[in-house]
Amino acid sequence: MSKYIMVIDDSPTIRVSVELALKQLGFMIKQAENGQDALDKISEIKNGGDEVVLCLSDINMPVLNGIEFITEFRKVDKFTPVVVLTTEAEKDIIQKGKEAGASGWIIKPFQAEDLLNVVKRFVK
Numbered sequence: 001m002s003k004y005i006m007v008i009d010d011s012p013t014i015r016v017s018v019e020l021a022l023k024q025l026g027f028m029i030k031q032a033e034n035g036q037d038a039l040d041k042i043s044e045i046k047n048g049g050d051e052v053v054l055c056l057s058d059i060n061m062p063v064l065n066g067i068e069f070i071t072e073f074r075k076v077d078k079f080t081p082v083v084v085l086t087t088e089a090e091k092d093i094i095q096k097g098k099e100a101g102a103s104g105w106i107i108k109p110f111q112a113e114d115l116l117n118v119v120k121r122f123v124k
Contacts, residue, residue: 002050009058021112035069059086070100081122
């Protein structure tokens with residue numbers, strides 16, 4: 001069984017930089033460009049017998065934004081950590097994320113070391 005980290009962001013540059021930072025942890029990385037794309041890919045991973053151990057999601061995305069993604073994801077998975085990776089630092093947005101089920105919050109721009117430390121905290 002492979003263990004995946006799902007990286008959800010509408011910016012290809014952010015997705016690639018996050019993937020490069022996370023590669024050293026030994027997990028498979030799957031990229032999605034919005035929340036709906038992520039839900040579809042998570043379903044494919046699980047149907048293939050593999051596991052998603054962490055989701056890293058932006059907030060501001062087309063089709064299905066980060067808050068909507070977390071809300072939908074929590075309907076089918078209550079336990080997998082979802083860490084928000086965003087430029088949004090407003091208290092009301094953070095509160096909405098927590099209410100939707102976000103496990104943590106990283107503000108962009110971020111240092112690779114900070115990202116790795118947060119991921120290690122959630123994924124043993």
